[in-house]
């Protein structure tokens with residue numbers, strides 16, 4: 456378990472699994488890689504130009520509420536990719552080790568509804584998928600729910616997300632635990648959901664504020680920090696490439712303006728990226744503290 460700080464707020468990463476990755480999936484531009492190595496190495500870029508894609512949730516207590524962001528893939532769920540297929544990972548025990556039982560969670564934030572961001576919404580009990588966090592309000596975007604509901608006309612399925620809606624989304628909706636929002640939502644003084652479409656149509660960020668400090672939990676707006684240096688750099692598929700690029704640009708602007716720590720869903724330790732503008736150009740550093 457690793458820890459970030461947003462002012463006085465302690466944020467724990469609860470890891471499910473990690474998959475080694477290479478920068479070659481993002482770019483082959485040697486000059487771009489080398490000119491950024493000084494701030495990416497060693498955790499976001501090792502000597503072999505590799506890094507780990509980490510599948511993790513972030514959990515914290517803010518304003519007296521326990522907030523859990525992006526509950527991973529979950530146990531026992533069939534998946535076409537072997538690394539995610541029918542997992543048996545002690546993720547709930549790791550949540551426990553971070554200091555939280557599943558009953559403690561007050562707010563679950565799904566940045567989007569890909570399998571690895573909503574899986575632990577539910578768990579298997581007596582052959583049924585039931586809410587893992589029975590006392591939580593689950594925040595989900597209406598656009599995102601509609602995008603993944605296979606019952607809607609014109610539904611566009613993707614292989615790695617088949618049946619995720621039925622297993623990980625519908626049971627919490629039917630249990631009456633979902634707070635459906637339109638992309639923007641203020642939750643108390645310290646939490647704000649912001650729309651950031653592209654990777655998926657209803658993808659959102661969560662801004663967490665603690666005193667003077669703030670962090671932007673940016674989900675899958677980018678998967679490697681080089682995509683902030685060159686926002687046109689793509690990784691894998693997505694719903695709307697043009698919107699994804701626009702969201703990356705907006706993330707940089709907003710983080711610089713608010714001096715916010717950017718925390719992406721899949722980055723390994725030290726998890727966080729800071730950006731400041733020098734003569735209008737973004738300058739990036741890594742860190743664990745907002």
Ligand SMILES: [Zn+2]
Pocket residue numbers: 569571572675720721
């Ligand atoms: Zn993801």
